[in-house]
Amino acid sequence: MSAATASELPASRTGAPLLEIRDLHVTYATGEEGGLPAVRGVDLTVERGQIVGVAGESGCGKSTLASTILRLQPPNATVTGEVFFEGNDVLTMRWGDLRAVRWAGASIVFQGALHSLNPVHRIGRQIAEPIQVHTPGQDEAAVTTRIGELLEQVGLDPERARSYPHQLSGGQKQRVMIAMALACDPHLVVADEPTTALDVMVQAQVLTVLSDLVRDREVGMLMISHDLSVLADLCDKITVMYAGRVVESGPAAQVFAHPLHPYAGALSAAFPRVGDPAARFAPAGLPGDPPDPRNLTQGCSFAPRCALAADACLPAEPVLTTYDEGRQAACVRIGR
Amino acid sequence: MSAVDDTTTKTELSAEGVRVEFTTRSGRVARALDGADLVIRGGEVVALVGESGSGKTTLARTLVGLTTPAAGEVRWQGETLGRNARSLKALRRRVQLVLQDPLGALNPRHTVYDSVAEGLRIHKLVTKSGPTETEMVAAALSSAGLRPPEGLFLRYPHELSGGQRQRVLIAGALALQPALLIADEPVSSLDASIRGEILALLLKLRAELGLGVLVVTHDLGLAWNIADRIAVMYLGRVVEAGPTEEVLTAPQHPYTQALLSVVPEMDRLEPIVLRGEIPDPTRIPSGCRFHPRCPALASGEADAVADLCRGTSLPILPSDPDGHRSACHLVASRVSTPLDHRGEAQR
Numbered sequence: 001m002s003a004a005t006a007s008e009l010p011a012s013r014t015g016a017p018l019l020e021i022r023d024l025h026v027t028y029a030t031g032e033e034g035g036l037p038a039v040r041g042v043d044l045t046v047e048r049g050q051i052v053g054v055a056g057e058s059g060c061g062k063s064t065l066a067s068t069i070l071r072l073q074p075p076n077a078t079v080t081g082e083v084f085f086e087g088n089d090v091l092t093m094r095w096g097d098l099r100a101v102r103w104a105g106a107s108i109v110f111q112g113a114l115h116s117l118n119p120v121h122r123i124g125r126q127i128a129e130p131i132q133v134h135t136p137g138q139d140e141a142a143v144t145t146r147i148g149e150l151l152e153q154v155g156l157d158p159e160r161a162r163s164y165p166h167q168l169s170g171g172q173k174q175r176v177m178i179a180m181a182l183a184c185d186p187h188l189v190v191a192d193e194p195t196t197a198l199d200v201m202v203q204a205q206v207l208t209v210l211s212d213l214v215r216d217r218e219v220g221m222l223m224i225s226h227d228l229s230v231l232a233d234l235c236d237k238i239t240v241m242y243a244g245r246v247v248e249s250g251p252a253a254q255v256f257a258h259p260l261h262p263y264a265g266a267l268s269a270a271f272p273r274v275g276d277p278a279a280r281f282a283p284a285g286l287p288g289d290p291p292d293p294r295n296l297t298q299g300c301s302f303a304p305r306c307a308l309a310a311d312a313c314l315p316a317e318p319v320l321t322t323y324d325e326g327r328q329a330a331c332v333r334i335g336r
Numbered sequence: 337m338s339a340v341d342d343t344t345t346k347t348e349l350s351a352e353g354v355r356v357e358f359t360t361r362s363g364r365v366a367r368a369l370d371g372a373d374l375v376i377r378g379g380e381v382v383a384l385v386g387e388s389g390s391g392k393t394t395l396a397r398t399l400v401g402l403t404t405p406a407a408g409e410v411r412w413q414g415e416t417l418g419r420n421a422r423s424l425k426a427l428r429r430r431v432q433l434v435l436q437d438p439l440g441a442l443n444p445r446h447t448v449y450d451s452v453a454e455g456l457r458i459h460k461l462v463t464k465s466g467p468t469e470t471e472m473v474a475a476a477l478s479s480a481g482l483r484p485p486e487g488l489f490l491r492y493p494h495e496l497s498g499g500q501r502q503r504v505l506i507a508g509a510l511a512l513q514p515a516l517l518i519a520d521e522p523v524s525s526l527d528a529s530i531r532g533e534i535l536a537l538l539l540k541l542r543a544e545l546g547l548g549v550l551v552v553t554h555d556l557g558l559a560w561n562i563a564d565r566i567a568v569m570y571l572g573r574v575v576e577a578g579p580t581e582e583v584l585t586a587p588q589h590p591y592t593q594a595l596l597s598v599v600p601e602m603d604r605l606e607p608i609v610l611r612g613e614i615p616d617p618t619r620i621p622s623g624c625r626f627h628p629r630c631p632a633l634a635s636g637e638a639d640a641v642a643d644l645c646r647g648t649s650l651p652i653l654p655s656d657p658d659g660h661r662s663a664c665h666l667v668a669s670r671v672s673t674p675l676d677h678r679g680e681a682q683r
Contacts, residue, residue: 057527058498169613170388199387199554204598204609226528229557229600270528274560274584274599281539283561285532289497 009105010097013087018188018220019046019069019106024081026064026073035078036293038064040244042081043320046188046220051211053231053252054224055267056241059290062224063111065241066192069222070102086187103130106188107181109174111196111224116177117165123176124161127151130183150179154209171202178209189213192224207234228264229271232256240264243291243301246320250327260329263302300332308333346413347378347515347548349399349431353408353652356394356572364618368394370572370625371408373655374550378515381542381549383559383580385595386569389614395569396518396552400433429459432509436521438501442493449489452476452508459512472511479545480507481537499530506537516548517541523558535562556599560584565657568592571614571625574653578660588662590632623647624665632666641665 026039039061046052054062067073069083071090083090085101093101107130110116118126124147131143148158154175165173174194181189191210195203211234214221225231231238232252239249240263248261259265266286272279288305291297297304299314306313310333318330356369369391376382376399386392397403399410401417401424410417412427432455435441442451452473456462462469477485480503493501502522509517519538523531539562541547551563559566559580566584567577568591576589587593597605610629615621621628623646632638633645644665653663 057529171613200556200595200598201387201610202613204607205611208609227600228528233600267528270532271600272557272561274556274596276560279557279561280581281562283532283535283539285534285536286529287533289499290527290529 009100010086010088010093016084016087017045018048018050018086019044019222020082020084021045021065021069022082022084024065024068024083025079026061026068027078028074029076029078030294032294034294038077038244038293039068042241042244042246044222044239044246044249046222048187048220049214049218050237051214051221051223051235053235053238054222054241055226055228055231055238055264057226057267057290059293060241061244061293062241063192066108066190066222066224069190070106070108071098072108100134103186104134104184105186106190107184107186109177109181109189109191109194111193117173119165121164122161123151123163123165123168127161127176127180127183130180134184146183150182151176153182153213154179155205169202171198171205174198174202174206175209178206182213185217186219188220188222190222190224193226194223195230196225196227203230210234226267227271228256228267240267243296244293245301245317245330246328247302247331248327248329249320250329251325254325254327260323260327260334261302261331262306262308262333264329300330347430348375348411348413349516349548349550350375350411350655351395351399351405351408352411352655354395354398354405354410355407356391356398356403357406360618366617367572367620368617369398369405370617370620371652372569372572372574373652374399374567374574374577375655375657376516376548376550377657378548379542379546380564381538381551381562383563383566384550384552384569385554385556385559385566387554387595387614389571389617390569391572391617392552392569393520394572396433396520396550399550400431400518401427402433425459429461429512430514431516431518432512432514434505434509434517434519434522437525438498438505439493439525441505442501444493446492447489448477448491448493448496448504449473451493451504452511455508455512461512473507476507476511477504479510479541480504481533482507497530498526499533502526502530502534503537506534506541510541510545514547516550518550518552520552521554522551524553524555531558532561538562556584556596568595571620572617573625573663574655575626575664576660576662577653577655579658582660588660588667589626589664590630590638590666591626592662594631622649624650624663626664638666641669644669 021044024039024042028036028038030036056062068079085105127147128143147161151158151160156175195206235252238252238255240247242263248264256268259268269284286305291301300318303309303313312332318332320328320330322328351372351374354369354372358366358368360366372395384392398405453469456472474485482488482503523534538549563580566580567574570591576592587596594608594610597608608631627633627645638645650663653661
């Protein structure tokens with residue numbers, strides 16, 4: 001890192017939401033005509049102190065969406081639309097501003113975090129790196145104190161700073177990743193499948209850390225997962241994506257308990273409520289495989305797997321329509 | 337399921353007081369299994385649940401003879417499993433392990449056909465008078481729900497979706513016409529939408545072929561979906577076992593209660609988030625192995641038996657296939673039925 005100057009976040013526009021994504025399209029160039037459209041027109045807003053969940057299966061574009069928020073998409077991606085962070089468009093901002101927004105404005109806890117730590121550096125040194133880059137000239141002792149605070153915040157012993165990643169369990173590594181994401185006091189944390197590789201008790205511990213954080217420090221969080229039941233527990237709002245588009249969004253409990261879109265319904269049913277007699281010996285699945293974004297069918301892209309599909313689904317892709325209580329869904333069959 | 341009842345006694349795999357030890361690099365002995373009892377009968381689905389480090393995968397591996405127990409024994413069809421190659425091979429034809437992570441478990445350079453046929457070739461199951469190898473592979477693939485099977489013969493693992501790969505692994509196991517399947521986290525790496533399909537497949541195989549299934553998982557929702565019985569492991573031992581409905585709707589052991597309370601969307605339960613993780617198996621706590629993390633002991637609920645919890649170790653929970661039991665001093669003091677002290681006598 002050259003010319004390490006204290007990074008200053010671009011001034012926040014008053015009244016602007018923490019994160020506002022408008023009509024985002026991301027297409028990967030594959031050498032074939034048309035490329036691979038991973039995200040096809042997504043709108044999403046995260047306010048301060050709010051947890052927004054994005055649900056969907058592999059290939060639905062949810063991780064592409066996450067990386068685009070900090071302009072981390074691979075070079076073969078073409079991005080159109082707008083991503084406003086505190087009112088400033090991330091996609092067009094100057095490199096220096098973008099650098100300040102990364103870590104200090106918004107940080108990402110990546111999926112597969114268990115492999116994201118450098119195996120040959122101690123934990124403390126890895127947490128120190130973003131702090132030193134963003135606020136250079138801090139003395140050693142202050143950084144060490146800060147690392148201790150961060151580790152305590154995620155429920156780890158400050159002594160752990162001296163450990164190497166292999167000395168930690170999966171849950172502990174995931175907490176280190178969260179501690180790192182918090183190092184520069186970001187306003188927004190993007191968590192991509194933060195608990196997927198963890199078992200239930202550790203998952204509960206990590207989720208408690210995350211929700212305490214949002215409550216105590218008023219940060220906003222965008223949480224990505226394929227597990228709708230986890231999102232329903234933690235989030236204020238849930239957005240369900242299918243084949244690169246939003247098919248349903250609304251208050252978390254409502255989307256989980258009374259989904260409007262058949263795909264959201266399938267995701268919700270995939271995780272049974274323990275104790276529900278209807279789920280005994282009746283695992284709910286969704287036939288078929290996720291669609292290939294290069295070969296989407298005409299009309300509703302979910303129609304080939306949808307039990308309710310009818311002729312009305314075929315002419316055009318359904319538009320996201322607003323229903324009562326802030327709910328939206330893209331399905332022509334709703335209300336029929 | 338009358339067909340199942342006939343085969344029940346014949347196809348029974350059990351672990352009795354199994355102890356498995358690993359020596360760490362520093363010379364300390366880690367007890368991955370410290371006296372575990374479990375029985376799986378033909379035609380039933382048993383879920384083995386617990387956190388990472390509870391020993392559930394080690395128990396599954398021991399049951400198919402991949403790990404040699406330091407004490408205790410594995411019994412198959414009523415007989416102690418021998419450690420020689422011949423008896424292990426005979427066991428592994430009838431008891432098939434389906435590994436987690438289908439992408440890692442399939443050889444990337446083998447076609448689907450070769451992956452499924454491998455077991456048939458090893459066990460020399462293709463006879464001149466019987467069906468051909470191709471027919472047997474096709475039959476296994478269709479039983480696993482991959483239809484038409486011929487279309488997949490020459491595909492490679494990377495060309496398949498996650499759900500299809502898991503089905504190919506299951507087909508490889510089915511080709512040997514096993515009596516029991518041991519599936520280690522069969523759906524944890526799969527998408528939510530595929531998960532139900534694979535679980536439904538396991539139930540269908542049980543109904544159609546009378547297959548017994550042991551599912552190793554940390555997912556209580558999965559157990560609720562498909563298991564007849566459930567065994568909860570903690571630090572190398574089964575701490576609670578019984579019919580799924582009873583264990584998951586009226587859990588006895590504070591550990592099971594805590595596990596259940598943190599399942600997402602369990603609104604009716606106050607979440608009991610245990611601190612820390614399963615202790616190091618080189619230093620198993622004295623008394624009840626769960627006592628350092630036990631919420632009942634911490635809250636004072638177990639004050640009356642606190643000395644027992646801290647000082648007196650619990651007997652091994654016997655693998656009673658019909659009852660609901662738990663290894664807990666507090667539960668024992670409430671029920672006031674004497675615990676079975678068989679395990680104690682062995683120590």
